[in-house]
Amino acid sequence: MGLNCVLLGAGNVASHLGPALKAAGYKILQVYSRTDSSARQLALKLEAVPLVRAGDVISDADFYFVALSDSAFAEVLPQIKIKNGLLVHCSGSQPLSVLSPFATRTGVLYPLQTFSKSREVDFFQVPLLIEADSEKNLKALEIVAGKLSETVHVADSGQRQALHVAAVFACNFVNHLYVLAEGILNEKQLPFSLIKPLIQETAGKALEIGPINAQTGPAVRYDLNILEKHLEYLSRNPELQELYKTFSKGIFELSKNKR
Amino acid sequence: MGLNCVLLGAGNVASHLGPALKAAGYKILQVYSRTDSSARQLALKLEAVPLVRAGDVISDADFYFVALSDSAFAEVLPQIKIKNGLLVHCSGSQPLSVLSPFATRTGVLYPLQTFSKSREVDFFQVPLLIEADSEKNLKALEIVAGKLSETVHVADSGQRQALHVAAVFACNFVNHLYVLAEGILNEKQLPFSLIKPLIQETAGKALEIGPINAQTGPAVRYDLNILEKHLEYLSRNPELQELYKTFSKGIFELSKNKR
Numbered sequence: 054m055g056l057n058c059v060l061l062g063a064g065n066v067a068s069h070l071g072p073a074l075k076a077a078g079y080k081i082l083q084v085y086s087r088t089d090s091s092a093r094q095l096a097l098k099l100e101a102v103p104l105v106r107a108g109d110v111i112s113d114a115d116f117y118f119v120a121l122s123d124s125a126f127a128e129v130l131p132q133i134k135i136k137n138g139l140l141v142h143c144s145g146s147q148p149l150s151v152l153s154p155f156a157t158r159t160g161v162l163y164p165l166q167t168f169s170k171s172r173e174v175d176f177f178q179v180p181l182l183i184e185a186d187s188e189k190n191l192k193a194l195e196i197v198a199g200k201l202s203e204t205v206h207v208a209d210s211g212q213r214q215a216l217h218v219a220a221v222f223a224c225n226f227v228n229h230l231y232v233l234a235e236g237i238l239n240e241k242q243l244p245f246s247l248i249k250p251l252i253q254e255t256a257g258k259a260l261e262i263g264p265i266n267a268q269t270g271p272a273v274r275y276d277l278n279i280l281e282k283h284l285e286y287l288s289r290n291p292e293l294q295e296l297y298k299t300f301s302k303g304i305f306e307l308s309k310n311k312r
Numbered sequence: 313m314g315l316n317c318v319l320l321g322a323g324n325v326a327s328h329l330g331p332a333l334k335a336a337g338y339k340i341l342q343v344y345s346r347t348d349s350s351a352r353q354l355a356l357k358l359e360a361v362p363l364v365r366a367g368d369v370i371s372d373a374d375f376y377f378v379a380l381s382d383s384a385f386a387e388v389l390p391q392i393k394i395k396n397g398l399l400v401h402c403s404g405s406q407p408l409s410v411l412s413p414f415a416t417r418t419g420v421l422y423p424l425q426t427f428s429k430s431r432e433v434d435f436f437q438v439p440l441l442i443e444a445d446s447e448k449n450l451k452a453l454e455i456v457a458g459k460l461s462e463t464v465h466v467a468d469s470g471q472r473q474a475l476h477v478a479a480v481f482a483c484n485f486v487n488h489l490y491v492l493a494e495g496i497l498n499e500k501q502l503p504f505s506l507i508k509p510l511i512q513e514t515a516g517k518a519l520e521i522g523p524i525n526a527q528t529g530p531a532v533r534y535d536l537n538i539l540e541k542h543l544e545y546l547s548r549n550p551e552l553q554e555l556y557k558t559f560s561k562g563i564f565e566l567s568k569n570k571r
Binding site for chain 2: 216278
């Protein structure tokens, strides 16, 4: 098995996957992005050739990693000719089958993490979910994944979909709650830094004892006195008020079932 | 200023505040709780006398810390006679004034953290918000707070209310999202452990670069392809689907304004 890769995409995922592949000894030949500056920037880092035309992708690489936004798949993939390489996408929500019109050997390598270009992540700690169209291709992908991360699991498209949805709840939606909390504080000239230990401990506690056991606060106690005060406090902001009601109800219902 | 304290309450907050006071050199004389076993357990740890009758609280302690659920204030406080001690509550959402019928010297010491009895917390890292009915009492409270934590801020009742509401969003609601994510995974026989690195990184990234800059995922990219797939995936669970819509809309609106 060769070590030559092409990286399609230069966004948040590609900018972490690329360096991880390189560090693991793979040679990145080309980096494609619709955005010239993104292609150049990442290619420079990976000592690869930047491309802005998908038609310029070489046909005889060993691996093609598709780290494009799902909406770009349909535009980019038909332009690429692949001889015998393994075509691998990195998306949580695309089935494996989406690749079959474009290559005879296909797979998925989904890194379950939130990536931002500006922030370093220890890729070796990132769980990788893999899937392939044959045992042989799965083996090939397992070898790559095992060099990139200490946590590699085989997951079919249905499981990967569940993981992606769960990740949206536990990451994107959680982060949005941080944003809303920051807004509530700033309205009273209070710094976000005041709730930093709380955010850290909330995550740490849930990871250690499990989120069901970690819950505290007025909703789980059904402290009506506080719940009513908070709803009144939020009365100028009906959206936050609605969210408050929905969450408090959900937390209380769960705690009732637990008792 | 003396060092004798009475602790009213033996729940999550009291079971962390008590040991912190003791470690700082304060003497806990009595621990009151409506629940006999809770009073005994915490009192034993603090070398204090356990009480189940609020009427047995001594009247000449230097500090009385009220770490009761807000709904218990009205029942417990009228039973206590205080000569000259400082009566201090630890609630985020009760105004200072709630204490004035029960003592001539009053204050608030609100520890901004999620406490569970079973889990140790480094109390010195917990931000303490303090308030008092006079400059002199505030000074007295500042001395206590300064021995308990490295982060002490003066906050009036309105600011404390905002902090408490923000904490509910950033802690209790966040934890509920973890619970929901765990449910989504378990439905497909996937372990919660798979999203642990994601949860850790989501918190860590928001703390470091700020939550507004940390957002990723399909909603902020407005990746309709994924959003629709996820809504379809959640179609058997209308409550999760509704939450998904609300959050995605909120995330997208904010990101639009940021651009």
